[in-house]
Amino acid sequence: MAIGQSTDIENGGINRHEELEQPFIQPKRVVAHEDGDSGNTIKNGSIGMVLLSTGVAVCGSFQFGICVGYSAPSQSAIRKDLRLSITEYSMFGSILSIGAVLGAFTSGKIADSLGRKGAMRVSSVICTAGWLAIYFAQGATLLDIGRFLTGYGISSFSYVVPVFIAEIAPKNLRGGLATLNQLFIILGASFTFIIGTILSWRTLSLIAILPCIILVLGQWFIPESPRWLAKVGREEEFEVALQRLHGKDADVSGEKAEIQEYIVTSQSLPKANILDLFQRRYIRSVIIGVGLMVFQQFAGINGVQFYASETFEAAGFSGSIGTTAYACLQVPITLLGAFLMDKSGRRVLVMVSAAGMFIGSILVGISFSLKGDGLLLDWVPILAVSGVLVYVAFFSIGMGAGPWVIMSEIFPINVKGVGGSLVVFVNWSGAWVVSYTYNSLMNWSSSGTYYLYGAVCVLTILFVAKVVPETKGKTLEEIQASLNP
Known part of the structure; x- marks a missing residue:
């Protein structure tokens, strides 16, 4: 350009x-x-319409959080009502990620062909169909189909929501507004966890449709990108x-x-496919986008999140108290991250976030090392809880939203669809790998698992310092000029 x-x-x-x-x-x-x-x-x-458009779009993020959080409060009730074995319920829990991985292949193409609003509408319809399948399920088959569909739907949301926000937002507010994507994911998961302890799993599946309805209706009042x-x-x-x-x-x-x-x-360039991403003019964007998602996931966030309660209990602390503190901490810290994204810049915030996650990982690792050696046992629960909370707090302030914000900014518009699909695929694949291997790693070595995650955090800092540019305060066109001089 x-x-x-x-x-x-x-x-x-x-x-x-x-x-x-x-x-x-x-x-x-x-x-x-x-x-x-x-x-x-x-x-x-005036930014009134920008704020309204962002508010409508993050209904997709809220839906994302509901889908991710749904299985935790509903597990025992679903197993009891439908007489599911542990294996059958495990399939129900994990098939969300499978649907999301497959959805990653089409998310960018849908957003490019139907528009950003069109992609969000399609995702809303797919998620709604998934929730209705779960509501009417009388056995494992329809239950799994519904869960698969919601996973497929939120895969598109995970790509198109930050991209839409980035394309409509003023450059000086783009980072903060895009961070609302992560905030509403957290709010959706927290909402599901709280409401799920009160309502039946079938009623919860109907309530989960509401963000999709609001998103579709709200699109009548906002412009396309x-x-x-x-x-x-x-x-x-x-x-x-x-x-x-x-x-x-x-x-x-x-x-x-x-x-x-x-x-x-950009239109003078040929239509892009997945192989074109590895041309010289795009390779830096690909390295940045894929690298950030790899480090975000392999720093262990899904293992820490999904099994936080078990980690607290393994260290001798109350799982319910620990997870409540965990949930309460995420929202205000993510809000702080949204404020800082456009103040401190993306690079600094992500590096500070990774440094804090390293400290949290080391604290948890030390707690399990002490427990294994029978030393300072009174300190083990304190170190474990403190470490997890430090880890989560620093993840929420930068590493949670930062990679998605940067991803939405770095790809040229002619390859944004295929590039976004690749990045979403890498993210969801990494999420599945980490959540699948967490228990095996903990059985191998509880302390070693967290030391390993800490090592990935150090590599994240080095990667961002050497490879990732600062995009704060630049238009999307200026970012492309700096990446492709």
């Missing part, structure tokens, strides 16, 4: 770097406001969507010109 000067004659030759993405500007006023990152002067903007509309040549809709996002009195000529210039450049 050429980053040069361009003007809009109709609007008096406004410089293309006069970005129109700043918040807190009231319509029908002309305000001179300095952007702390670029020093640009911005006139007449302007960048996707420009990509597919829907020029009139592109201009209308861009204007709606910035406010009717905002001057969008600068951003419009920048997006169109980038689209023209």
